[in-house]
Amino acid sequence: MNEKIVLIDGHSILNRAFYGVPDLTNSEGLHTNAIFGFLNILFKILDEEKPEYLTVTFDVHAPTFRHEMYADYKGTRKPMAEELRQQVPVIKEVLEAMQIEIVEQAGLEADDLLGTISRTCEEKGMEVSIISGDRDTLQLATEHVKIRIPRTKQGRTEVTDYYAADVKEAYGVTPTEFIDVKALMGDASDNIPGVPGVGEKTATKIIQEYGSIENAYAHAAEIKPPRASKNLQEYWDQACMSKTLATIDTRAEIGFDLEQARFGNPYTKEAHDYFQRLQFKNLLSRFDVEADTNAVEDHFQEVTDTGLLERIFEEAKKSAAVGIAVSEDGGNVLPLFAHASGYGRIAVCYGEEQIYSIPCDMDMDMGYLFGKLCEVADAVERFVMFDLKKYLPELPITRREHCFDATVAAYLLNPLKNDYGYEDVAREQLHLLINEKADASMRACYEAYTAYKAAEPLTVKLKSAGMYDLFTEIEMPLLFTLYEMEQAGVKIEGEALKVYGDQLGARILELEKEIYELAGETFNINSPKQLGVVLFQHMGLTGGKKTKTGFSTAADVLEKLAPDYPVVAKILEYRQLAKLKSTYADGLANFIGSDGRIHGKFHQTITATGRLSSTDPNLQNIPIRMELGRLIRKVFVPKEGCVFVDADYSQIELRILAHCSGDAQLIQAYREAQDIHRTTASQVFHVPFEEVTDLQRRNAKAVNFGIVYGISSFGLSQDLSITRKEAAQYIENYFDTYPGVKQFLDEQVAHAKKNGYVVTLFGRRRPVPELKSSNFMQRSFGERVAMNAPIQGTAADVIKIAMIGVARELKEKGLKSKLILQVHDELLIEAYEEELEQVKAILQEQMEQAADLQVPLIVDMHTGKNWYEAK
DNA sequence: CCTTTCACG
DNA sequence: ACGTACGTGAAAGGC
Structure with missing residues (x-):
């Protein structure tokens, strides 16, 4: 095995880390998130690569960052954020303490340092890994030079690797041609002008055909889009200049001594001291040296x-x-x-x-x-x-x-x-x-x-933070209620569950045979990878969609194909049954205790919004939408002498929205107990209430849901299979109808931008750090979160209050009936038959009085000898 | 351990 | 131009 060197693009990775890791501060008030993220990436890479040599490059006196994430608007450069600026010298000191070589040279960009070092090392017969967040470095990829681009996704770091062949596969051009593509399309954040009117698509097409801008220029006359042809000739000088700018220098004069870069033991006492000062607890565990004692x-x-x-x-x-x-x-x-x-x-x-x-x-x-x-x-x-x-x-x-x-x-x-x-x-x-x-x-x-x-x-x-009452009056009492629910558990008809599972198993076997028959081969239908290959390559189905790793075989994709291909319909049915059997029939059976009951856990400290979560097993996602799945609920039964009473809030989130927004129309609609989706449809589609069609009502319902989720025209269009434009029109009409709602949602986003969090009716906070992101997608996500969290969170508060009240009343009235499940807007009680009326009254009273809103809180209640009947 | 898929509100 | 609806958990396959 050849010797290996890892080259790290210091500023670029620090920059990625800064925006990918939530704000961290040590007790001295020093921001440490970028350093932390950088070191995490560094250690991850070191663990993977185990290189003989390691070097980190920095730009000298970099006045600004030129990474694309910084360029909010074309051609503008933002100065480095202060919180990041202060971390730059610290990371250098930390690296020094870890005996890691840093290379910086005035007048040279980090790219040129990386390019020159990587070329030098490759020529010595070494393997090179370049770690950078900057895609420009892709031009350096060869058979022996691997470009590794880390992405921080939800706190996790993922690294994408590019050898020369991978660049070709991902971008359709070789690393060298990549330079020419950039020369044509330009790069605003790098101040590379490119050729006007040529974007990424056109540039790639031209270079794929002609290999270089020079050759393209020679054949300028035949170039396809006339505009590109004309501009390439007219702006030829600019294109040449762009190419020079885009080309990374691999022959720069730099003082680089390979031996200086030999990677030794980074776990020095000095480094340990830094890590301790920076309070990187997890990273400290890498040090063998004795920690100071408290x-x-x-x-x-x-x-x-x-x-x-x-x-x-x-x-x-x-x-x-x-x-x-x-x-x-x-x-x-x-x-x-x-x-x-x-x-x-x-x-x-x-x-x-x-x-x-x-x-x-x-x-x-x-x-x-x-x-x-x-x-x-x-x-x-x-x-x-x-x-x-x-x-x-x-x-x-x-x-x-x-x-x-x-x-x-x-x-x-x-x-x-x-x-x-x-x-x-x-x-x-x-x-x-x-x-x-x-x-x-x-x-x-x-x-x-x-x-x-x-x-x-x-x-x-x-x-x-205004949350002490929430803590003492809601969360702490709830803790005991949840404990009692877990202790109580829910009785399961084990035999019936087994029969159900066996029936599913039989049908699954049939389907499996039929699918293999139709596909002409056997494969693992549960493997999306294999399934994708069989459907879209072997069988040649068209209309497939993409995922990162291959073909998408998600239900919405397959549903479009099902009418034309019997095998796809069978696969969908297979999927449904396999899910029911593995997760529910077999899955639940594993949790039946010696008392014949399932004692699932309810977690109070998981969700961002204040909802509960449920595991071991999850009792909050038992099927209901499809009849076949819904049948599982028949095995959830009350114990001898009891019946189930199930109570759920009617549209609690929309009612909370009505209350919190104070929108007169919405409040009136609920006070008059109108069919809210029909009312919305009537207003949004400008038709008389009586003439609203089923489709219009369905669409209006989707709009109402969308509002609660933090609506976007894209999301709504996706859900309704309509164009974005139509969806945007629906939303506009909605906001015209309920202007108070619009104002409320805007206020939530504004509040979150100003304060960094949103608040529920009962004071619960949900931080929204995404709003600070310079990344459009993350920021948009933050906006939706800011709109959704106060509503979802208030609903969570309300039902928690109701749960405490129900549990308290049951106990105070000396009843033996017990609260056993909560499913976000629904409570299930195992009620002794002789206590039934009292239990119903308590549920009704406690749930409806849990919050005093401007609109009534309505509870729908059902009883039954199993959960299927009680819904 | 991560990704994909799918179950629920 | 960017590529998503909000909040969860479990099973399975595959690296």
Whole structure:
């Protein structure tokens, strides 16, 4: 294997990282997101490539960035954002600390440095990888020079690789011809004029045909679009100049010493210090060197003495606040003492110097320790834990109002994160970095300490964000309601589910045979890749669409083909049945517990908008739209002596929109209990109410949905299979009809742009960082999010309030009936037959009174002996 | 581990 | 010109 060098286009990658990674700041207030993103890409590349040599190039004194992402308008150059500018010298220092060679040379652009180094190395017989966000570098690709372009997609970094052949495949031209294409089309962000009237399409076509601008010029007379032909001749000088500008210099005079670039050990003490200062916790784990210890560790104490333990619990009870952690790792505890729960240790903290880790043993088993914790919980003012719901089975706490779940609090403060572990909270609220080397005992202490210590700053921040009431009055009480729902579970007719699955299986086998017959070959129908090849290559079907990796075989594509090709119709049916069997019939069966019930989990800290989510299994996406799928609901049954009562809000999101926007028309329509879609159709299509056709009503319904999603003409046109123009007209008519709605939606976007977040009726915040993006697509997404989140989020708030109310009323009235499921706008209760009327009254009352809106909240309710009947 | 597809509100 | 509707989770295939 040849030796390998990795060349990194420093500014370009830093730039990508800056816009791809959400804003990060260390405790000194230094922005670190670009550095963090850069290092992540660097490590990813290093892990993949394991090169012998590594060099990072920078432009010297780059006054501006010229990357296309910066050029909002043609020909303009934005100065570098201050938040980015301040990170440039830091990344250089970090790289230096990591003993990584940096090359910069006055008067030379990074491209020329990359080009020259890569040419030099290739000529020495080396393999070269160039990491750049700038597609201009594609011209450098050869058989031995690979251009790697990272894209940051939803926090993940993906790298696309281009050897010369890949450039040809992606752009239809060779890397060398790529220069000529650019010379013709120009590049506004690089101040390359190109030839007027020649865009990417035309330029590529010309170069594909003639290979170079020179040859094209020689055959100018025969060039296809007359405009291009004329302009190429008229602007020939400009084209030549453009080509010079577009050509990366691979023979620049630079002082490059390969040995200087040899890649050694980047994990130096100096680098470690930088990473610590920048608070890159995850990256720190790459260092073997000893981390500095936090002073607080001096007060960590492992407790094995029963007498001391008693004193600790007594003191804890007298404290205002305690932080608790529960851990699975009990250290050396003999399996004999292990608790059925799987936990082996707790930690308790009730002061700066009172931090105790307690492994269970013979005298202090987990049952005993949990019992003591409960006493503490009921005695103190504030009982703080992370992920409290998880531990409630072992902690039957009675004074719930004293509980504080730091995970939930951290979620409210930023619902966009993926997790809310104590390490993150310690870093963000306490500026405390957890020692990577800490053992189970110390980690438990850290967690308990963080819980104890972070409750205050979390409270302060919740209050100043106007979310403290949301936290104490909705989220914390809901936590217990969700726990009770999980405990209750839902009964499943296991036998019936199996029969259903077997029937699906039989039909799937038939379809499989028929499909193979029609296709003339056997293949894995479940593989979109294989399916695409069979349909669109072997069978030669036309009308297929693209995805990144091949042919799209999504339902909407196949549905268009189904009328013409029997095999496609069969594939669609196969897909539907395979989904039902794998995900629902077989999938659900795996979750039936020994009590014959499924105890799915409800998650409170997942969604960006405040909705719940459901896993293990997901009980919020049980089929209903198609009859065959809907039949699954027959296996969801109430226990002996019970019936199901299912209640769902009628159009809760549109009603919330009516209330929040204050639109007079919409409010009136709901107060008069009008058919809202018909009313909308009548107004939008300018027809009398009575004459609205079914199609018009359907279309109006789509418009109403679109409004809630943050409408765009493109999205609506897609949904209704109409032109964008028509969709835009519908939207315009809609906004003419409901001007208050238009104003409200505009206000949400404006608020989000100004403040960085939007707010629900109950104060819940949804940050919208996408609005700051210089990328059009991301910004548009941000606008839709800003319009949707207050509505979806308020609906989530409302049903949460209703859930708490329903659970409370059931309990207060001494009823045995239980709330068992929530599906966003729907609640399901397993009701004892003798309690049925009371249950219905409670559901109706609590759901409809959950929020006091300018329009009525209407609840539709059904009962049945299974979920199918109750909907 | 990521992508595609598809189930729900 | 850009290429999407908002919010989720699970299964399967394939790198």
